[in-house]
Amino acid sequence: MSRLSELLACSERPVVTAEFPSIDGGGLEELEKAADELRPFVDAVNATDNPSAHAHASNTSVAIGMMQFGLEPIMQVVCRDKNRIAMQADVIGASLFGVENVACLTGDDVTAGDEPEARRVFDLDSTQLIKVASGLAEGHYLSGRAIKQPPALFVGAVENPFAPPLDYRVLRALKKAEAGARFLQLQIGYYPERLEAFVRGCVEAGLTSTTALIPTVVLTKSAKALSFMDKSVPGISIPADMIARVAGAGDKDAIAEESYQLTLELSRHALSLPGVSGIHLTDFRHDGSLERLVRDLGIGPAFDPMATVAGTTTG
Amino acid sequence: MPKLLPLIEHAVKKPVWDCRMCGQCVLHSTGMTCPMTCPKTLRNGPCGGVREDGNCEVKPEMRCVWVKAEQRSHSPANPHHWEEEFNDLRPPVDNRLQGTSSWVNLVTKRDRRTPAGWQGLSREQHSAVPGASMVEVDEVASLPIGFHS
Numbered sequence: 001m002s003r004l005s006e007l008l009a010c011s012e013r014p015v016v017t018a019e020f021p022s023i024d025g026g027g028l029e030e031l032e033k034a035a036d037e038l039r040p041f042v043d044a045v046n047a048t049d050n051p052s053a054h055a056h057a058s059n060t061s062v063a064i065g066m067m068q069f070g071l072e073p074i075m076q077v078v079c080r081d082k083n084r085i086a087m088q089a090d091v092i093g094a095s096l097f098g099v100e101n102v103a104c105l106t107g108d109d110v111t112a113g114d115e116p117e118a119r120r121v122f123d124l125d126s127t128q129l130i131k132v133a134s135g136l137a138e139g140h141y142l143s144g145r146a147i148k149q150p151p152a153l154f155v156g157a158v159e160n161p162f163a164p165p166l167d168y169r170v171l172r173a174l175k176k177a178e179a180g181a182r183f184l185q186l187q188i189g190y191y192p193e194r195l196e197a198f199v200r201g202c203v204e205a206g207l208t209s210t211t212a213l214i215p216t217v218v219l220t221k222s223a224k225a226l227s228f229m230d231k232s233v234p235g236i237s238i239p240a241d242m243i244a245r246v247a248g249a250g251d252k253d254a255i256a257e258e259s260y261q262l263t264l265e266l267s268r269h270a271l272s273l274p275g276v277s278g279i280h281l282t283d284f285r286h287d288g289s290l291e292r293l294v295r296d297l298g299i300g301p302a303f304d305p306m307a308t309v310a311g312t313t314t315g
Numbered sequence: 316m317p318k319l320l321p322l323i324e325h326a327v328k329k330p331v332w333d334c335r336m337c338g339q340c341v342l343h344s345t346g347m348t349c350p351m352t353c354p355k356t357l358r359n360g361p362c363g364g365v366r367e368d369g370n371c372e373v374k375p376e377m378r379c380v381w382v383k384a385e386q387r388s389h390s391p392a393n394p395h396h397w398e399e400e401f402n403d404l405r406p407p408v409d410n411r412l413q414g415t416s417s418w419v420n421l422v423t424k425r426d427r428r429t430p431a432g433w434q435g436l437s438r439e440q441h442s443a444v445p446g447a448s449m450v451e452v453d454e455v456a457s458l459p460i461g462f463h464s
Binding site for chain 2: 112126132135146172179234
């Protein structure tokens with residue numbers, strides 16, 4: 001049982017997960033530095049899989065490395081770069097080292113990256129991958145070939161409540177839950193009313209009795225960063241008045257503060273929704289704002305007297 | 316005839332649905348919108364990258380295949396059970412069927428054959444299921460190489 005799954009099962013407090021920065025070089029010291037920054041404030045951390053279709057140190061290597069430095073990984077697996085054989089091998093391989101949390105994603109298209117000429121794979125889609133990964137934990141590969149000592153896996157996925165077709169997103173989340181997703185980290189979003197409708201729909205459909213919902217917020221420090229996400233990141237749209245509010249805050253410091261306040265508001269709103277089990281943090285600031293945010297929200301291991309440091313098991 | 320069928324099927328379905336001859340047609344359950352025309356060939360719904368205007372992440376000028384499919388799945392012109400089947404979990408594509416006639420595969424039930432693990436079984440259990448190996452049609456009728464787009 002991963003620590004994340006235990007925390008979600010006992011649901012005594014909201015969990016805090018975060019995105020691990022991309023690693024390209026610098027050896028394990030680079031990884032350790034990033035792990036040290038996050039460790040006191042988060043329960044588990046996502047090891048990304050070539051985010052935005054840019055090559056980086058692989059999901060498996062970073063997930064395994066994170067464990068060496070006391071962080072519990074959530075290994076993302078995207079369908080863009082590998083076929084079904086390779087993806088199963090990655091999950092099974094990482095599980096040898098104790099990686100249990102797996103998040104199954106479709107993946108941004110190759111055209112979102114710096115090598116748009118690459119071949120896209122998509123041999124499985126994310127929902128199929130959820131079912132295949134769940135099968136590994138049940139003791140068989142997709143082919144049916146038995147795994148004598150199956151790995152303990154905690155399989156989840158991502159859903160985007162903010163992108164069209166909005167009315168269909170709850171059904172898609174349900175499909176993922178039925179395929180075996182036990183947690184859904186939600187895409188970055190700046191429409192609180194859409195999040196609210198989605199979460200309500202999931203609760204009414206009974207999804208939250210099997211599957212934890214974890215919305216995502218982003219720490220930014222400029223209106224430019226918001227505009228960039230709005231224009232360039234697939235599936236993210238930000239209302240113009242929100243960008244204007246941050247842009248019109250005043251000087252650079254005032255803008256950074258207004259950006260923070262916006263993130264804090266969105267976080268508070270997300271955590272106030274019945275059916276939400278925690279929050280996922282993406283930090284583009286790297287100026288201590290992540291710590292400030294969990295302090296202001298009063299959540300995470302730093303505010304849980306019963307908690308041990310993330311990633312250390314309690315037996 | 317088996318060699319001709321894929322040609323005929325392609326000639327009919329290409330102009331209407333931009334058919335990619337995956338050989339395991341699910342059009343009726345996807346609002347008569349071919350999921351293989353999605354640049355990511357997703358068969359279980361839209362990705363998270365759909366643009367605010369409902370267009371495709373990869374091809375901004377194109378309507379998202381799944382936005383279209385979802386709308387069309389509610390069409391009163393279709394039989395009612397097609398709408399329900401929209402939410403079915405569709406299995407991974409069998410890449411061996413690429414270029415073959417889905418009509419033939421439908422009749423022989425070849426298009427419904429999935430790996431044992433997809434049904435939650437190990438292989439030993441799978442072969443114990445009555446009829447599991449009833450249809451073993453691996454000799455599928457293929458289009459000539461280079462025919463399909």
